[in-house]
Amino acid sequence: MLHMSRRDFVKITGTGLALATLPGFIRSGFANVVPGDNPYKFYFNRFGIDEDMVQKVMAEALHYGGDYCDLFFQNQLSNSIRLQDNIVNSASTNVTLGVGIRVLKGDQTGYSFTEDISLVSMKAAARTAAGIASGSAKKAPQTFNSTKLMNYYDTQVSWEDVGIKDKVEMLQAINEDIFKQDSRVIKASVNFSDSENYILVVNSEGGLATDYQPMLRISAGCTAEENGKRENNYFDYSVRDDINFLTPERLKRLPKEAVARTVKLFEAQTPPAGEMPVVLAAGSSGILLHEAIGHGMEADFNRQGISVFSDMINQKVAEEFVTIVDNGTNPHVRGSINVDDEGHPSQETVLVENGVLRTFMHDRISAKHYGVDPTGSGRRESFKHYPMPRMRNTYMKNGPHKYAEIIANVKYGIIAEQFTNGQVNIGPGDFTFYVKSGSLIEDGKVTGPIKDVNIIGNGPEVLSRVTMVADDMVMAEGGWTCGKNGQSVPVSMGLPSVLVSSITVGGRG
Amino acid sequence: MEKNIQLDLGYWVQKKAKQLGATESALGINHARSVSVDFRDGKVEKLKESTQQALWIEIFAKGRYSNHSTNDLRKESLEKFIANAVDLTGFLEKDEFRKLPDPELYKGQSSVDLDLYDAKQSDVTADERLRRAKELGETLDGKDDRIISIASGFYDSHSETYHLKSNGFEGHKESTSFTHGASVSMQGKGDKKPEGWRYYRAHHLEDLVDAEQTALEALERTKARMGAEKIPSETMPLLLENSNAAGLFWRIMYPLSASAIQQKNSFLEGKQDQQIASDVLTILDNPSIIRGLGSRYYDGDGIAAKQMPLITNGVLNNYFVDVYYGNKLGWKPTKGGASNLIVKPGLRSGAEIEAGLDRAILVTDWLGGNANPTTGDYSLGVAGWLIENGKRVKSITEMNISGNYTDLLMNLVEVGNDPWVHSSFRTPTMLFDKVNFSGS
Numbered sequence: 001m002l003h004m005s006r007r008d009f010v011k012i013t014g015t016g017l018a019l020a021t022l023p024g025f026i027r028s029g030f031a032n033v034v035p036g037d038n039p040y041k042f043y044f045n046r047f048g049i050d051e052d053m054v055q056k057v058m059a060e061a062l063h064y065g066g067d068y069c070d071l072f073f074q075n076q077l078s079n080s081i082r083l084q085d086n087i088v089n090s091a092s093t094n095v096t097l098g099v100g101i102r103v104l105k106g107d108q109t110g111y112s113f114t115e116d117i118s119l120v121s122m123k124a125a126a127r128t129a130a131g132i133a134s135g136s137a138k139k140a141p142q143t144f145n146s147t148k149l150m151n152y153y154d155t156q157v158s159w160e161d162v163g164i165k166d167k168v169e170m171l172q173a174i175n176e177d178i179f180k181q182d183s184r185v186i187k188a189s190v191n192f193s194d195s196e197n198y199i200l201v202v203n204s205e206g207g208l209a210t211d212y213q214p215m216l217r218i219s220a221g222c223t224a225e226e227n228g229k230r231e232n233n234y235f236d237y238s239v240r241d242d243i244n245f246l247t248p249e250r251l252k253r254l255p256k257e258a259v260a261r262t263v264k265l266f267e268a269q270t271p272p273a274g275e276m277p278v279v280l281a282a283g284s285s286g287i288l289l290h291e292a293i294g295h296g297m298e299a300d301f302n303r304q305g306i307s308v309f310s311d312m313i314n315q316k317v318a319e320e321f322v323t324i325v326d327n328g329t330n331p332h333v334r335g336s337i338n339v340d341d342e343g344h345p346s347q348e349t350v351l352v353e354n355g356v357l358r359t360f361m362h363d364r365i366s367a368k369h370y371g372v373d374p375t376g377s378g379r380r381e382s383f384k385h386y387p388m389p390r391m392r393n394t395y396m397k398n399g400p401h402k403y404a405e406i407i408a409n410v411k412y413g414i415i416a417e418q419f420t421n422g423q424v425n426i427g428p429g430d431f432t433f434y435v436k437s438g439s440l441i442e443d444g445k446v447t448g449p450i451k452d453v454n455i456i457g458n459g460p461e462v463l464s465r466v467t468m469v470a471d472d473m474v475m476a477e478g479g480w481t482c483g484k485n486g487q488s489v490p491v492s493m494g495l496p497s498v499l500v501s502s503i504t505v506g507g508r509g
Numbered sequence: 510m511e512k513n514i515q516l517d518l519g520y521w522v523q524k525k526a527k528q529l530g531a532t533e534s535a536l537g538i539n540h541a542r543s544v545s546v547d548f549r550d551g552k553v554e555k556l557k558e559s560t561q562q563a564l565w566i567e568i569f570a571k572g573r574y575s576n577h578s579t580n581d582l583r584k585e586s587l588e589k590f591i592a593n594a595v596d597l598t599g600f601l602e603k604d605e606f607r608k609l610p611d612p613e614l615y616k617g618q619s620s621v622d623l624d625l626y627d628a629k630q631s632d633v634t635a636d637e638r639l640r641r642a643k644e645l646g647e648t649l650d651g652k653d654d655r656i657i658s659i660a661s662g663f664y665d666s667h668s669e670t671y672h673l674k675s676n677g678f679e680g681h682k683e684s685t686s687f688t689h690g691a692s693v694s695m696q697g698k699g700d701k702k703p704e705g706w707r708y709y710r711a712h713h714l715e716d717l718v719d720a721e722q723t724a725l726e727a728l729e730r731t732k733a734r735m736g737a738e739k740i741p742s743e744t745m746p747l748l749l750e751n752s753n754a755a756g757l758f759w760r761i762m763y764p765l766s767a768s769a770i771q772q773k774n775s776f777l778e779g780k781q782d783q784q785i786a787s788d789v790l791t792i793l794d795n796p797s798i799i800r801g802l803g804s805r806y807y808d809g810d811g812i813a814a815k816q817m818p819l820i821t822n823g824v825l826n827n828y829f830v831d832v833y834y835g836n837k838l839g840w841k842p843t844k845g846g847a848s849n850l851i852v853k854p855g856l857r858s859g860a861e862i863e864a865g866l867d868r869a870i871l872v873t874d875w876l877g878g879n880a881n882p883t884t885g886d887y888s889l890g891v892a893g894w895l896i897e898n899g900k901r902v903k904s905i906t907e908m909n910i911s912g913n914y915t916d917l918l919m920n921l922v923e924v925g926n927d928p929w930v931h932s933s934f935r936t937p938t939m940l941f942d943k944v945n946f947s948g949s
Contacts, residue, residue, distance in 0.1 A: 081601075084772075085837070089604035091597055095579040095590065111557040115580045128558045131635070164600040187773050223773045223883065232774050232883045271888075273911065273947035274742045304549065306658050306694040306702055384559060423877035423890070427694050427702035428734065430907050432877030432890040454878040454888035454909050460700065504739060506878070506888040506909025506947045 040146050043200040043210045047073045047099070051144060053119050057101065058140035058204050060126035065135025066103035066110070068364075069126070070203040072341060073099045073117070074383040080193035081164065083171040091164070100383035101126045105133040107303070107365050111386045141206035149338045149345055152329050155214055155242035159194040162243045167192050170251065174220050177255035182263055184224040193217045201343040209343040214240055215334070215490065217479040220258040224266070231265035233418075233436065234258050238479030238490070241332045261418065264449050265437060271453035271507030272440070277413035278455065278500045279406055279441065284419050284476035286493025288500075289324055289394050291422040291431035292459040295484070297326075297351050297359075298377070298389040299366035301426050308429035308459060312357045318463045321399040324352040326361055328376055328392035333475055335393040335491040342378035342387050349375040351394075352463075361389045381487040391482060395494030399469025403497045406468045408444040414505060415439040415446065416455065429459035454506040462500055470497035515540055518564075518582065519673045525588060526568060527675065530595045533569040533609050535674040535811075538562070538582075543666035544635075546642040550658055551650075553639065566591070570598045574607035606836040609676045610810045614832075614842060617813040619797050623804045625684035627713040630667055638663050641720065645691055648724035653695065653732070657702055661691040661724065665714075678811040687714045691727040697735055705731030709931050712800050718931065733873065733894070737906035739948035740895060746869035746922075747910060747944040748896065751859055751929040753873055754852075754936035760880045760887065761914060762847055765819070767834035769882055776885035776914065777825065786823040786918035789855065794819050796848035803849040803933025810845055817843055819850065823918075850934045855924040859938030862925055864899040870908075870946055871896055878909065885914040891946075908948040917941060 044050055054071060061069035076096040081088060099122060100113040110132025112125040171190045178188040197213040221234030235257035239245050280288055293309070301307035328337045328346030337346045342364050350358045360366065363378035366389055379390035407415075415438050422433035437451045475494035482491040519538050526534040540562045547555040564587070565578035575598040579590050646661030665687045672680035690708030697703045707727040709718040717723075749757060761777070769775035777785065796805050796814035805814050810832045818826040830838070831845035863871065871894040878889030892906040925938030 087602040087604060089574060089602055089607065091575040091601055093575075093577045093594065093597070095581055097581050108553050109555045109557075111555065113559055113561075115561060129556075132553065132556050164597055168600060168602070189772070225773070230773060230883050232881075271911075273909075273945065275949050304658050304660075304694075306704065308700050308702060310702070311700060384561065386555065386557070420879055421877065425704060425876060427704035428697065428737070428906070429701065430876060430890075430892075432909075434877060434879040434888065436879075452879070452881045452884070452886040452888055453911065454890055456876065456890045456907050456909055458907060504907060504909065504947060504949065506890070506911045508911050508945045508947075 040200065040208055040210050043073070043198065046075060046198060047117050047200060049117065053122070054144070054202055055140045056119060057122045057126045060123045061101055061103050061130050062138040062140060062204060063127065064130045064133040065138060066105050066130055066133040068104045068204050069129070070102050070201060070342065071099055072380070072383050073200040074197065076195060076197040076382070077160070078193065078195035079159065080191065081167050081171065083175050083190040086175060088168045088171050096382060098383040100385070101129045102386055103129040103132050104365065107369060108132050109386055113384050141204060144202055144206050144208040147207060147209040147339065147343060147345065149209065149211070150329070152336045152338055152346065153214060153240035153332050156244060157242040159196050159214060159242065162194070170246070174251065174255050177252070178220060178222050178259055181255060181259035182224060184226050184263060185222050185259060186225045187223040189221050191219045199341065201339070201341065203343060207343050209339045211338045213337065214242060216241055216245060218246070218254065219479070220254045222258055222262050224262045226266050229266065231262050233262040233265060235261060236478045238334045239332045240334060240336055245332070261437065265451050268437065268449040268451040269440060271414065271450040272505060273507040275502050275504050277410045278503050278505065279410060279413065279415040280495055280498045280500065281415055281417040282470070282472045282495060282497045283474045284478060284493060285416055285498065286395050286476060286495040287419045287422045287433045288462070289396060289495065290391060290482070290491070290493050291424040291433055292457065292462050293324060293351060294326065294391045294394045295424050296426055296429060296459055297361055298391070299360035299362045299370065300389050302360050303366045303369045307426050309357065315357055316355050317357045317460060318352055318355040318466055320355040321469050322352055322355050322463070322466055323350070323397040324394070325350050325397065326377070326391050326394045330393050330475065333393050333492045334479065335391065337376070337379070337392060340376045340378045340387070341380045342374070344374040344376045344378060346376040346392070349377065361391065363387050363389045379489050381489060385487050388485065388487070390484065390489050391491050393475065393492040393494065395473065395475065396469065396496060396498065398471040398473045398496050401468040401470045403470045403472055406470055406497055406499045407441060407446060409468065409499060410441040410444060413441050414450060415441060424459070430456070431459055432456045450507070455503055456506060457503040462503055465501045465503070466498055467501045468499035472496050515669070516671050519671050521584070522564065522566065522587060522591065523673050523675060525591050526566065526595065529592050531568045531570050533675045534566055535609060536564065536566040537670055537672045538564050539668060539670040541666060541668040543664070544638060545662065545664040546638045547660065547662045548642045548646050549660045551643070551646065554660070566594065568594050568598045569607060569609065570595055572603035572605065573598045573601045574604055575601060606833055608836070609674055610812060610832045610842065612677050614810070614812045615678045615807070617815065618806045619814065621797060623797065623806065624800050625712045625804060627685040629714060630665060630685045633665060633714070638665070641689060645689055645720040645724050648721045649691065649693065649728050652728055655695040657694045657696050659691060659693055662689065664688040672811065674811055680807050680811060682806070685712055687711055687717055689717055689720060689723060691724045693727050693731040695731050695735060703731055703734035703737065705734055710802065712802070716800060730873070733904060734892065734906065735904065737892060737904040739907040740903065740905055741949050742947045744943055744945050746866060747941040748863060748866065748869050748871045749939040749941070750871060750873045751925060751927050751936055751938045753875065754929070754939050755932055755934035756875045758934065758936065762829070764882045764885070765828050766846070767828055767830040767838055767840060770828065771834045771837045774883045776883060780825050781828065783825060784823045785825045785915070786820060787921045788822040789924055790823050790918065790921055791821050791853035792819040793851045793853070794844070794848055795851050798849050801849045801933065803847065805848055808845045810842065812842060812844060814844070814848060848933070852924060852928060852936050854926040854928055854937050856926055857923070859925045859927050862923055862938055862940055863896060866896050866899055869896045870894065870905065871901065880914065887912060887914060908946050911945050911947060917944070920944070
């Protein structure tokens with residue numbers, strides 16, 4: 001909702017979602033590389049539209065003199081399936097179909113959508129969105145040109161073609177493995193969800209783009225008991241990929257990690273409190289970047305002058321070995337997109353280059369405001385929402401240090417390893433992230449696990465305190481979801497091992 | 510969608526599910542319309558209008574269960590959708606605990622009109638929405654030279670849902686919602702731009718807090734964040750602002766649920782009839798407050814809504830027990846989740862409690878953090894004021910509170926007489942002793 005607008009957050013996707021394949025659904029035999037001379041024809045057919053209809057809807061949208069309009073068609077098919085108490089006892093499916101119509105007048109937005117893709121309904125929605133402008137009508141384009149795109153998530157098998165029986169057997173095998181790992185396990189759950197998202201964006205400048213966006217998430221969780229104490233934890237993968245991602249090795253690792261992460265918590269000590277050095281372990285520690293700098297670099301906040309980073313472009317904000325990017329082109333990574341939801345091709349956007357703040361993440365409105373090219377960051381949750389600048393995969397590039405060197409440098413501090421959620425206040429730059437598990441460092445040595453502690457800091461201050469960056473960057477593996485202005489989008493993040501010289505740790509010790 | 514068309518479609522879906530092999534079914538059909546108007550610095554920033562519909566259905570077939578949703582309500586699409594849903598259910602494993610509620614639980618719905626629908630909503634014009642959003646923001650024009658940007662908005666919606674269960678339940682919910690408010694950014698020290706906001710929601714337009722007051726509160730909350738800094742770690746009393754107290758308590762709602770207990774993920778398992786909080790805490794779940802934001806006639810299972818004591822003088826009276834996890838535990842269902850939670854007020858106002866404190870932190874905002882439902886451990890980001898000798902002496906931010914809910918609830922020493930009525934969780938000001946604050 002609206003009060004979330006300055007309190008943007010990221011969290012690990014809930015484990016409650018799970019799916020099942022719909023046999024013989026709307027789609028059949030579709031390949032995700034669009035073929036032929038008319039690459040968008042498949043999508044026009046899918047949505048039951050043609051050029052003439054689009055032109056008529058656009059004419060309606062521009063009836064009151066809007067500068068620009070776009071139509072965002074979407075059809076998403078989602079399935080989930082869940083194992084709990086040793087049986088695969090629940091499945092869900094969801095179908096989403098509709099078109100969102102946006103009209104821009106300067107930096108003002110009119111938006112409406114319809115779930116009925118008929119000319120009458122679309123024209124009615126277009127007329128509503130057109131109300132943002134007041135002037136004389138403008139003409140719709142005569143032709144549409146398809147944008148040529150790269151494919152960063154090539155797949156071989158549609159999720160539609162994966163039978164539910166196979167999924168049921170997979171979940172049962174994982175469940176058995178969880179209990180085999182450790183006799184202290186008393187409960188286990190496994191969730192499997194997949195989705196296929198088909199989008200078509202067409203705009204009044206004659207631009208047209210299409211995309212097929214697959215997604216998989218699989219998670220295993222368990223509760224273990226020891227001497228009357230209980231702990232719960234999980235492990236998950238989330239990727240834009242097909243069933244071939246789930247190799248025997250990965251399926252074996254899932255229950256193993258889930259149990260290891262859970263039983264480790266029995267040994268955890270009370271986390272310390274106060275300002276101290278914190279080592280961010282390689283991987284999902286990239287949540288630090290997402291909160292400390294990512295949201296503050298989304299150009300809508302800067303265009304409005306309300307971000308802590310609004311006046312810092314080309315200023316030094318970190319050591320010169322710090323380079324941070326937001327990238328939509330990492331193969332099969334959860335936050336990757338071939339094209340953004342405004343039709344701009346995806347790219348790698350450099351936020352910080354060798355310690356200097358470089359580029360905001362733009363949507364169409366902000367790019368025009370700043371007189372720069374869009375960065376392919378205009379994203380939306382669905383056709384029911386207007387696009388805004390959003391992150392994709394945010395990570396820091398490798399630095400000159402070694403992991404062992406970093407640990408040896410810490411007299412007393414913690415390593416943050418696994419995270420559940422983070423949040424930021426854009427204006428002052430204050431942010432937090434919650435450490436589900438980590439370790440204590442004493443006299444340059446890792447001495448034991450810690451758990452459940454919130455870390456709180458200020459974005460620009462913490463960036464300036466990144467004093468060491470290792471050469472071991474990895475991307476997060478799990479299913480992160482970012483929330484902003486009430487809209488959720490899938491993202492990912494990554495980090496090499498990093499030392500922040502001082503930040504507030506919310507423990508008790 | 511017209512009412513009879515919506516309900517008729519529900520009956521059609523129910524019948525079709527039976528024909529296609531479902532033993533039982535439970536479904537909901539919703540139709541909703543909403544309009545939002547956002548202003549920034551005196552200019553329309555975004556106008557959005559939407560009308561949407563959705564159908565969701567739970568299928569019970571041969572001892573198996575699945576649930577499905579779609580927004581494509583054309584009958585030809587729905588028939589295929591239901592057939593697929595029933596087919597798919599057959600591939601799952603049997604679950605003896607998945608069944609529709611005992612119809613006895615449907616009986617006894619309140620006959621009182623909860624008045625959740627404002628008929629006047631249909632009279633609100635596009636111009637009035639624009640005017641309301643604009644004027645709310647304009648209230649703050651020239652109020653403080655440090656203001657960078659003011660965002661204001663007005664949002665309203667109408668939602669109507671029918672619920673049908675194949676063993677006889679029929680339910681209807683219709684409500685309207687109005688929200689307005691403002692967010693303010695100010696130029697702080699260096700590059701910092703502190704922000705504050707206030708939004709109010711009500712079922713009836715006339716119940717919204719006055720627009721000028723709303724805007725001024727947003728400004729005051731922003732000014733309160735100016736110059737905020739952390740202070741050294743310390744254990745001291747925590748005074749929790751009434752509008753912010755729900756942020757601490759909603760985290761114990763999951764541990765109070767039958768699902769958390771059955772899945773062995775609750776630190777409150779086995780605590781019924783035991784003291785889990787100090788005796789100043791009494792919380793009642795009351796679904797029947799006229800125009801209440803959490804008011805309802807029935808819950809997700811169709812169980813008729815009734816009052817339920819949750820905690821009385823610190824003793825845990827009841828859990829939230831839904832039908833499915835109730836079946837698994839062998840417990841009688843109570844309700845699937847909270848409706849309106851009413852904390853019994855104390856004797857003094859928040860201001861009076863504050864004036865009597867020698868040294869404490871008043872928490873006015875949360876920032877992130879989390880709690881472990883299995884162990885009760887929590888670690889939460891906070892901002893607010895350092896209080897010395899009853900006075901707010903320093904604005905603080907970038908600090909955490911940490912501990913275990915078991916201790917925190919027992920250390921509740923006083924509740925105020927000022928419940929925050931603009932929420933479904935009506936919490937007064939609360940004072941806790943011995944809370945760990947970590948800072949510099």
